[in-house]
Amino acid sequence: MADTLDVSYDTRIPNNVGLGQDRKVLKALEKWHPGYIDWWNKLIPQNFQDSMVYLRTAVSVDPKGWAKFDYVKMPDYRWGVLLAPKVEDRLIPCGEHMGKPAWQEVPGEYRNMLKRLIVIQGDTEPGSVEQQRFLGLTAPSLYDLRNLFQVNVEEGRHLWAMVYLLQKYFGKDGREEADDLLRRSSGSEEAPRMLGAFNEETPDWLSFFMFTYFTDRDGKMQLESLAQSGFDPLSRTCRFMITEEAHHMFVGETGVGRVVQATLDAMNKAGITDPNNIGNVRDLGVIDLPTIQKKLNLHYTLSLDLFGQEVSTNAANAFNAGIKGRYMEHRIDDDHQLGDSVYNVSNIVDGKIVTQEVPALTAVNMRLRDDYVRDAAGGVGRWNKAIKKAGIDFELVVPHEAFHRQIGVFAAIKADPQGNIITEEEWQGSVDDWLPTKDDGAFVQSLMKPCYEPGKYASWIAAPKMGIDNQPGDFEYVQLHMA
């Protein structure tokens, strides 16, 4: 029987969608499987493939107890197809079909739109694994190494989730798109990933933490809005992915927090109070706060770009069709159709940033970005609390939405982090104060030395407050295979 809480292992592919009875899709997935394994094997350095990693594997989609932890070699990880439990009599939550029963099959008129959304989402999942492929070589601890791999295998599973939808619901085209998801690759000249942020490399661990905090959070927002889809299989898929995604953001938030903490501890120990005394702080083997701010600026702005144009026809079409909702659609108090309502978006008029009302339907992207900005503020606040507690006069701030943008209305101008429009010369004169420079990168890179001893951490990062799965501090999260 399809649609159960427990995951069935009667096929090579763990699932709760009755794959064992769905010969057609099972065959397609099994055909795709070797390509996926091949992709994985070529990606992550061999000694990590052979290592035993303490990972969680989904055994159920019951929110109360869905995972079990155990050592596993990553290529043997049970990637599977898992959908959140079906909500009986679910209705389309928004758009022109609102209130009608949610679609269990793809509506023909929206086939292409749905397929495109799934392909774009699917393309980001392996993209980040590719970006992070070499980080294991410089892991600051086995704890962090394990977290990296956990994020990686789950992103791999997210790819599976999207591929399942493509193969089950989109026929021949879907199978081709599934193949192309393995053909594109991050930063490739041959066939790059579809979105810009997934073609930038993740050169060091601070970037990784920033990425999981800011960019995975974009992923979360996209999944949240797809979870509102009137196409029920997509909604259920995304609802389960959000459960996993929470851990990725946890890795990001605590990761940055621990980097900040190590810096604060070292500064206090050395009696340095001036956060801008960069040379002396760096001599302590930690990352100075201004450099952390610059990394934040970079990753935050790249992530804002992922929300696309502020005013977007595609987003309006998707919302009105009921195949993509807004963040927490069911909690929003309006008609969920946006017939006549308006929404404020930023625009540039005569060289000034102004706020303009546009039809809310066309501003769905902007609204999701606004929700994201609020959502992203929480962790930043907690980092600042730690800084304050340490008695250092410094505050991490997210830059203005106009700063350093490649996509949307702000792409046309240059602005400082406070959102003042500036000239190209002014930008050139100050950009090194706002975004990581080559030298900053080289410095951070110089700290990236592996620390593989259980319970030990690199100088620039503090130990976590708690272990994974309540394991003790010196737990061997990864049993490294030594060739």
Add this chain to the structure above:
Amino acid sequence: MSQMIDFRVDPASYRHWKVEYSGPVAILSMDVDENGGLFEGYELKLNSYDLGVDIELNDVVQRMRFEHPEVKVVVMRSGKDNVFCAGANIRMLGGAAHSHKVNFCKFTNETRNAFEAAEKDSGQQYIAAVKGACAGGGYELALACNHIMLTDDSTSAVGLPEVPLLAVLPGTGGLTRITDKRKMRRDLADIFCSIEEGVKGQRAKDWRLVDEVIPNSKFAETVEARAQEFAASSTKADVKTGIIFNPLERAVTEDAVSWSSVKVDIDRAGRKATFTLKGPDETAPVDMDAFQAQGDQAHLLRLCRDLEDAILHMRLNEMEVGLWVFRTEGDPTILAAHEALVAANSDHWLANEVRQYWKRTLKRLDVTSRSLVAFVEHGSCFVGVLAEILFSVDRTYMMDGEFEDDERPLATITLTEANFGPYPMGNDLTRLQTRFLGEPELVDTARAQIGEALDAETADKMGLVTIILDDIDWDDEVRIFMEERASFSPDAMTGLEANLRFAGPETMETRIFGRLTAWQNWIFNRPNAVGKDGALQRYGTGVRGDFDLERV
């Protein structure tokens, strides 16, 4: 949209295109300025175009011929990263009056035809180097190129999404070229035209949508190599220097527009305009070197440029002027000498270009949706290429015999070799062949009279004119004709004329200007596209078009 649209552009002020010349290869990059729209109310995002973008492209193509005859291969590419060209700007189309849309489509069609024919006519081959999304009018740009190269980055695709997205047709030749030129199977074409996202990679090649699919990492070098290869194997003669097209001078007054060799008098109350084309006063250049030294001031070239600008100006800016009267002034023998030089040197690059230019300009006249009439008056010079106008227009009136107080030489028509080959219509026949479809022997009769100054009676007998009128009848008859014409429905006139003008066989060109355009214009008038709940109006709002489901 009441501002005047000017078709004259200066390359130094292009906003949307960049051309780099290097020997026999020119790189033509489309990099549309979002804020450079011709009108208010839309932004030209994603390399989408409006009439202003196309006016520049037309200028590029034209200058490529005359100013850069050394160029044998033109590579058309995008100056933007992720998009080749998204096609005509939808908001512009949604906001434009029907008449503007139609004129816009006509002009863009003419431009595409012009660079498509550049290989055959001038030995200049166009390669489309497609990287990024290439949709709708964007793919139609590529389709008009002689060779299409697509990168295989698993994202770049070619597509014609008009039907599913906008409920209109790929109307700039798209539907016609995929079947007639690229010879795509019709059932595959049916699929291709009903999917939004287009076709990428090897399938694009398998379906004959592109000529080559190239690995992304090798794309730039392969395009470069192909351009060099085509240039090396080109049969186009090497020409070192071209001539310069200097800014076109014209004077605009309330009811007249004057160029150096053309004057248009506008009678808005009578809804008619009179085009007066002036023959040369000066004797013909002695040879093509002398012609080239005169450059854009050589009379035949100057006249063609002026006439083309006049046609375009009047089409777009004087929509209610429904009748165009053509007359000429000048000495037929001097004009004949000018034309003879070009005819005798048809293998000279510049002579060839001048003739090809006239061919294109006469075709513009053929497809102009105005009632066209020619008056062959005393003192006129309807010789050769100008006589073609007589066979392009809907009717010809000729003065017969002496008129009182009229000292001008008697009206004559002189046929030359020009009327029997070098200026075919879109149906690939000459205008005389088309005229005499039922009596082909009359073409031979006419050919036997080459070089003769034919008077009204003879011309009438030969079937070259519609009506000959003497001094007593002329004024009244032409006045009544013009008043009658002005009283008819402009729509009925457009339909009538467009049908009567193109007898004979269908070609890709006639199918584009006839069949495809007519269907597109019908759809452009239907509520399913342009009604307030139609797909085109609703595009961008997120709400889909509301269709009347009746099949008509």
